[in-house]
Amino acid sequence: MTKPMLSIRDLRREYDAGSSRVIALDGVTVDLTAGTFTAVMGPSGSGKSTLLHCAAGLDRPTSGEVTLDGVRLGDLDETGLTLLRRERIGFVFQAFNLISSLTAAHNVALPVRLAGRRIDQAAVMAALDEVGLADRAQHRPVELSGGQQQRVAIARAMVTRPAVIFADEPTGALDNQTSRRVLELLRDLATGRGQTIVMVTHDPVAAAVADSVLLLTDGRLVDHLDGASAEAIASRMARAEATC
Numbered sequence: 295m296t297k298p299m300l301s302i303r304d305l306r307r308e309y310d311a312g313s314s315r316v317i318a319l320d321g322v323t324v325d326l327t328a329g330t331f332t333a334v335m336g337p338s339g340s341g342k343s344t345l346l347h348c349a350a351g352l353d354r355p356t357s358g359e360v361t362l363d364g365v366r367l368g369d370l371d372e373t374g375l376t377l378l379r380r381e382r383i384g385f386v387f388q389a390f391n392l393i394s395s396l397t398a399a400h401n402v403a404l405p406v407r408l409a410g411r412r413i414d415q416a417a418v419m420a421a422l423d424e425v426g427l428a429d430r431a432q433h434r435p436v437e438l439s440g441g442q443q444q445r446v447a448i449a450r451a452m453v454t455r456p457a458v459i460f461a462d463e464p465t466g467a468l469d470n471q472t473s474r475r476v477l478e479l480l481r482d483l484a485t486g487r488g489q490t491i492v493m494v495t496h497d498p499v500a501a502a503v504a505d506s507v508l509l510l511t512d513g514r515l516v517d518h519l520d521g522a523s524a525e526a527i528a529s530r531m532a533r534a535e536a537t538c
């Protein structure tokens with residue numbers, strides 16, 4: 295059997311909230327194979343962002359284990375986690391998170407610079423070309439539309455060729471047509487390049503582009519849908535929300 299690219303074992307994350315404890319994740323176990331595109335869904339407060347943050351080494355679980363590309367995150371100190379994030383993980387956020395004073399090309403090159411590596415201009419341009427923005431390389435974010443900014447963010451997440459890309463509501467701020475373009479790009483990264491994509495979304499249409507959907511409720515993984523249609527996902531979500 296092939297080893298999973300991302301293995302999550304009995305993940306639990308509790309938060310102190312005054313006198314009580316909030317259980318954000320309550321024993322989540324899942325394996326994701328390399329080259330797959332997975333959507334994470336669930337009602338508000340069900341633990342989607344917490345799962346993404348723990349899986350990406352941005353947050354430490356209370357207990358349980360995450361293994362990414364063969365590395366046990368729990369074995370790493372903060373420096374080790376930072377290096378792992380720089381070298382093996384890409385991030386795409388709803389708010390794009392581009393640096394406003396930098397051109398598109400400089401934004402894309404940023405992870406390479408942060409990793410202290412030589413910037414390969416050809417690789418930066420190839421990433422921009424892949425997202426259809428080669429002619430916008432010298433533009434700053436303010437000169438780009440929301441969809442174009444998100445495509446720059448995807449080019450930035452691709453440029454180090456990370457094993458796993460985590461996307462938190464990447465289409466949340468985009469219109470339908472632009473969303474479709476961004477989702478197609480993520481789809482191509484999984485299918486064409488074998489990268490593993492994990493995307494949090496509230497949108498069943500976006501989730502239907504993924505290979506499978508993980509459904510969280512109250513910090514628990516309650517369903518795993520494979521190849522479901524947007525309608526099937528929407529109706530499963532409605533049931534999950536009704537039981538909250």
Ligand SMILES: Nc1ncnc2c1ncn2[C@@H]1O[C@H](COP(=O)(O)OP(=O)(O)OP(=O)(O)O)[C@@H](O)[C@H]1O
Pocket residue numbers: 309310311316317318336337338339340341342343344345
């Ligand atoms: N830093 C924190 N301190 C205390 N409680 C937290 C903290 N972060 C998250 N929580 C709680 O953990 C639970 C899960 O939160 P999380 O943000 O993972 O949910 P979500 O599914 O991503 O929600 P949404 O769809 O609304 O973004 C919620 O009850 C939330 O209030």
